[in-house]
Amino acid sequence: MKKYLIALVPVTLLAVMGLRSTSHSAEKNLTVAYKFSEDDLKPTETQKKVEELVTQILTNYHYRRVPLNDSLSSKILDNYIKELDGNKMNFTKQDIQDFEQFRYSLDDQLQKVI
Numbered sequence: 001m002k003k004y005l006i007a008l009v010p011v012t013l014l015a016v017m018g019l020r021s022t023s024h025s026a027e028k029n030l031t032v033a034y035k036f037s038e039d040d041l042k043p044t045e046t047q048k049k050v051e052e053l054v055t056q057i058l059t060n061y062h063y064r065r066v067p068l069n070d071s072l073s074s075k076i077l078d079n080y081i082k083e084l085d086g087n088k089m090n091f092t093k094q095d096i097q098d099f100e101q102f103r104y105s106l107d108d109q110l111q112k113v114i
Contacts, residue, residue, distance in 0.1 A: 055110045073107040 043051070059068050066072060077099060085091045091099075 068107045068110060070104040070107060074103050076106050077103050
């Protein structure tokens with residue numbers, strides 16, 4: 001047991017020192033301001049093709065033949081919020097209310113692609 005302990009102590013200290021140095025460099029990088037533009041949020045051509053393909057697969061080839069309607073749109077939004085903020089620590093109540101405007105329009109947006 002002592003053999004392993006003697007080997008683990010230096011490795012642990014090196015790991016802690018390594019983490020400490022990376023956290024300091026990460027803090028320095030956080031002070032750099034980045035300005036976002038509208039182009040940053042626009043999907044790329046590849047993302048558009050993937051969206052189209054997923055929509056076609058869901059509506060035509062899925063074994064359950066999932067209809068792309070308001071009900072599915074609502075489920076998509078609920079799952080999206082749950083995946084991003086399952087512990088309800090990131091989004092405010094106002095954020096969730098702002099997302100509600102998209103509850104029944106996600107299916108319409110997906111169908112525009114097809």
